[in-house]
Amino acid sequence: MTATEAVRLTRYAHGGGCACKIPPGELDEMVRGLAGADPVHEPLGELLVGLDTGDDAAVVRIENGRALVMTTDFFTPVVDDAFDWGRIAAANALSDVYAMGGQPLVAVNLLGWPRDVLPFELAGEVLRGGLSVAHEAGCHVAGGHSIDDPEPKYGLAVTGIADPDTLMRNDTGRPGQPLTLTKPLGVGVLNSRHKATGEVFAEAIDSMTRLNRDAARAAVAAGIRCATDVTGFGLLGHLYKLAKASGVSAIVDSAAVPYLAPARAALRDGFVSGGTRRNLQWVSPHADLSAVTEDEALLLADAQTSGGLLLAGELPGHPVIGELVPRGEHVLVVR
Incomplete structure (x- = not known):
């Protein structure tokens, strides 16, 4: 060594x-x-x-x-x-x-x-x-x-x-557009566990080092013009910014959101960063989170590093996790 x-x-x-x-x-x-x-x-x-x-x-x-x-x-x-x-x-x-x-x-x-x-x-x-x-x-x-x-x-x-x-921008989303996520969530809690214990999570490193190049090219070719990437403000934070800028609300199907396999265990064992908790605190006044547990909401707000693209449009090969709808009482609704 x-x-x-x-x-x-x-x-x-x-x-x-x-x-x-x-x-x-x-x-x-x-x-x-x-x-x-x-x-x-x-x-x-x-x-x-x-x-x-x-x-x-x-x-x-x-x-x-x-x-x-x-x-x-x-x-x-x-x-x-x-x-x-x-x-x-x-x-x-x-x-x-x-x-x-x-x-x-x-x-x-x-x-x-x-x-x-x-x-x-x-x-x-x-x-x-x-x-x-x-x-x-x-x-x-x-x-x-x-x-x-x-x-x-x-x-x-x-x-x-x-x-x-x-150009893909965060203010061009329209009601009726599906929401596509190109990388699984969970690197935040895994990075917190790594910092505390020294455990190495190869799947997190692979996700964080994978370029968003191919997904971006495919999205532009498919005519998608509204996007952002999911990084430090978590999925909920970046989606809130996109929906607010576009003048719409967003519905998230929590069951459709993909996660890296060890992420839930890391959450269960308490490896949640302060940044993730601040993300959830920030979006909560603008969101209806009544259908999910606090743990699920924390994962949706998990502070990502080098996360995937969040696209207002459907991209084959990647999961649709929700949709944009006309602006309602809440900017974000998680089901």
């Missing part, structure tokens, strides 16, 4: 992955007043998607019928293996471009590292993991920025390209 193999990276993080996001309610308050304040006009480019609906990435129309898609994402270690953490963080950052229907072109690294505490060999493994997933995506990685940080953090700033006429 080498010195780097003996390091448990998750012990150096106060939270893990997207579960350490600023809570959505606090984030809404922080950015209040910033939406709709962009003063820039042509010829620099028309802002097609900005802060107004809290979508996954910013989009600017450029020349020749194209649009630039820009995003950034980084977080603390979600697993102990440095290479896997790099892969997960890169897949998660790239996902925001896919969620908009775009193709990532170039990324730069964002690295915070406790240089007097953890060896640089580990940091190199993190960067190598990120590079491997970016290359799988066909995305260049060209440098980046690093700081001396008491807590390790890693991610990417990504620029992609898209057709402005086939």
Whole structure:
């Protein structure tokens, strides 16, 4: 065993992955007043998607019928293996471009590292993991920025390209559209168990490192124009944002939602992150959860890292978990 193999990276993080996001309610308050304040006009480019609906990435129309898609994402270690953490963080950052229907072109690294505490060999493994997933995506990685940080953090700033006429947005959902989920839930509770016990869940790592590229391409080709990805705010949180932005309500069929096999045991044994509990607290005033237990609601609010796409439309090969309906008393209804 080498010195780097003996390091448990998750012990150096106060939270893990997207579960350490600023809570959505606090984030809404922080950015209040910033939406709709962009003063820039042509010829620099028309802002097609900005802060107004809290979508996954910013989009600017450029020349020749194209649009630039820009995003950034980084977080603390979600697993102990440095290479896997790099892969997960890169897949998660790239996902925001896919969620908009775009193709990532170039990324730069964002690295915070406790240089007097953890060896640089580990940091190199993190960067190598990120590079491997970016290359799988066909995305260049060209440098980046690093700081001396008491807590390790890693991610990417990504620029992609898209057709402005086939963008997938979170504010274009319409009543009658089915809801499709492209990855199972449950990585949040499994990551919490991993942080506490050191148990490794291969199915969670496989899910988090799997690109949303193929699902996004298939969705765009199928004519789907409303989507988001499911990350730190959980399925309920991201669906609430989509339904609210689209002016509709959403019904979730809880029995149809897929989970990774060990997730329910992790929930039963109490491995629920604070981020997940905050997600549920945030959506509860806007949701009818009377048909499910608190445990089921917690799984639906489970803070995901590098989760799947949530699509307003049906995509063969992936489960339909609900539908959009006209706005009712509640924005979310779970059955």
